Amino acid sequence: MAAAPWYLNQNKPGLKHQKAFNLTAEEGGDWYKRGVKTFQATKFRKGACENCGAMTHKTKDCVERPRKRGASKTGKNIAADELVQDQIALGFDGKRDRYNGFDAADYGRVVDRYEKAEALKAEVAKRRELERAYRKANRDGAGDVPAGEGDASDDASSGSDSDDDAKAADADAEGFMEVKKRVRSAGGGASMTVRNLRIREDTAKYLRNLDLSSAYYDPKTRSMRENPTPQDDPSSQFALQFQGDNVTRKTGETLGFERLNRHAFDAYQKGQEIHMQAAPSQAELLYKQFKQKKEKLSGVTKSAILEKYGNAAATEPAPEGLLLGQTEGYVEYDRAGRVIKGQERAVAKSRYEEDVHEQNHTKVWGSFWQAGRWGYACCRSFQKNSYCTGKKGLDAAGAAADLMKENLAAREAAMEARRGEEEETAAREANAGGADGKGKKTKNPFDAKKDVWGGDVAEDVRLDPKKLADALRREDARERGEGAEGVDERKRGYNVSHEVDVTEEDMEAYRMKRQRKDDPMNAPDAGTDGYDLV
Numbered sequence: 001m002a003a004a005p006w007y008l009n010q011n012k013p014g015l016k017h018q019k020a021f022n023l024t025a026e027e028g029g030d031w032y033k034r035g036v037k038t039f040q041a042t043k044f045r046k047g048a049c050e051n052c053g054a055m056t057h058k059t060k061d062c063v064e065r066p067r068k069r070g071a072s073k074t075g076k077n078i079a080a081d082e083l084v085q086d087q088i089a090l091g092f093d094g095k096r097d098r099y100n101g102f103d104a105a106d107y108g109r110v111v112d113r114y115e116k117a118e119a120l121k122a123e124v125a126k127r128r129e130l131e132r133a134y135r136k137a138n139r140d141g142a143g144d145v146p147a148g149e150g151d152a153s154d155d156a157s158s159g160s161d162s163d164d165d166a167k168a169a170d171a172d173a174e175g176f177m178e179v180k181k182r183v184r185s186a187g188g189g190a191s192m193t194v195r196n197l198r199i200r201e202d203t204a205k206y207l208r209n210l211d212l213s214s215a216y217y218d219p220k221t222r223s224m225r226e227n228p229t230p231q232d233d234p235s236s237q238f239a240l241q242f243q244g245d246n247v248t249r250k251t252g253e254t255l256g257f258e259r260l261n262r263h264a265f266d267a268y269q270k271g272q273e274i275h276m277q278a279a280p281s282q283a284e285l286l287y288k289q290f291k292q293k294k295e296k297l298s299g300v301t302k303s304a305i306l307e308k309y310g311n312a313a314a315t316e317p318a319p320e321g322l323l324l325g326q327t328e329g330y331v332e333y334d335r336a337g338r339v340i341k342g343q344e345r346a347v348a349k350s351r352y353e354e355d356v357h358e359q360n361h362t363k364v365w366g367s368f369w370q371a372g373r374w375g376y377a378c379c380r381s382f383q384k385n386s387y388c389t390g391k392k393g394l395d396a397a398g399a400a401a402d403l404m405k406e407n408l409a410a411r412e413a414a415m416e417a418r419r420g421e422e423e424e425t426a427a428r429e430a431n432a433g434g435a436d437g438k439g440k441k442t443k444n445p446f447d448a449k450k451d452v453w454g455g456d457v458a459e460d461v462r463l464d465p466k467k468l469a470d471a472l473r474r475e476d477a478r479e480r481g482e483g484a485e486g487v488d489e490r491k492r493g494y495n496v497s498h499e500v501d502v503t504e505e506d507m508e509a510y511r512m513k514r515q516r517k518d519d520p521m522n523a524p525d526a527g528t529d530g531y532d533l534v
Helices: 104-142 147-169 237-241 245-250 254-269 280-309 390-436 445-453 465-480 504-513
Strands: 180-183 192-195 331-333 339-342 368-370 373-375
Touching: 245 254, 254 280, 465 504
Parallel strands: none
Antiparallel strands: 180 192, 331 339, 368 373
16 A cells, blocks of 8 residues: 555554454453552642642542642641553453452452351350250259150250241241142132231231221121221331221222323313223323323423523532531521521622722722612722722712813803804894894794604694694594595595695694504504403
8 A cells, every 4th residue: 555544543554454363462450449549748749739739630620528728728638649540451351341350358358257157156056055955964963854854845945946047047038927828719720829918927907906896897808998996196016017908999000090090081071082991902002192292291391491490409419427417506596497596607608709809909899889880989990800090090080070060061051152142133033024024934944843843842832623633534534545535545646736734733633643563552452362451
């Protein structure tokens, strides 16, 4: 191959016939060493973990409990460095070997524990045998008991001991002390073994309450449906053993069968062709599909909620020592859990930065509020990353504010003076025009139409009611698409021979008839959905 592809390893053979297919990697007995420490430092080193002082990990990867003052501050209790082990190359079998890294010496401790237990059992059995032989020798020497009876009693005692040992050994076996009996079938078929549900050592249900007016016991079916001891504490051990046969009616698949019937009934009520007795398989299949869809929908809802708000229960629980910790502090609480006397409740620490002074500021950001903006109280600056100027900045800000006020006052004075001059000029022109008998037009034609087009309208403007009614009638005709004489405007002539001047009444009629799209009360479908806007 003249030029090997870029995706092949240049340090190893790239073709199959160049590889040694029969070579197997020799796997040693190496395994990951856990909990091995290498070097124990006596003082803090540069670049080490600020919490424990180890060089093998950073502060954010430290698994020790966060110290109140880290090793970088105190220089004490420096943790030893962990062993950083290289990756162990394992083959196909090595990755799947369940005993890889197993140390037989560790299991030797388990063997030793069991051997000690067996030795103690043998010692106890030997002591019992010696005591039995000693008692037998004493009885034989005294001569009060015949030899045959003494042997029988010893044999019985030894037999009882052996029986007790056998019972103790088989106590965990399934079906221990259960009474079984053979029941012959009614049709003459093969007999079967029936397990009795009651252990013979337990009290029979009909002996729990001998009062004749208590729960009725049917001897044929051996059933007692009611609770024979309803006056007892339900949490007592005697009451928990038997509370009536009706308790078992809500166990097993009974609840599932009731849910299936309820689902079939509800589905039939909503118009679905389903019948529990006529088509039970169909009803069960529909119920299974309903449960799957419901679980899927609930899972989507749960995942959306967890994605939005998180899951506090998924975090690691607090250690038991911290939850059940005890202190010597004396604290008194009231019924609501508030501290009355003693240690005050600790102030919760915020997740945001606190007491952070940047850019030479002596107050934190947000300590000053003015005109809807946050700032620094030390220099009254509204820029977060600005440099603090101190008292000089306050003086400069005050001077700038005073200068702005002076400028505004001067501007208002100039405008008042100009307005006064214009009024005097208008008065002189009006007097001159009255003397000459001719009126003159104003310089600004829009000033005469302020009442029409809007603006600073005088408060004493009055509208003619008749003209306003005519203007409203014309506005209704315009909205219908008709002219002033009730003729369709689409059929009018091209040229217009008259001049139309908009009056105050026309503008008032337009404002009254104008449609306001942003007004929810003016919507055509407002209040039709069962909700009236208030």
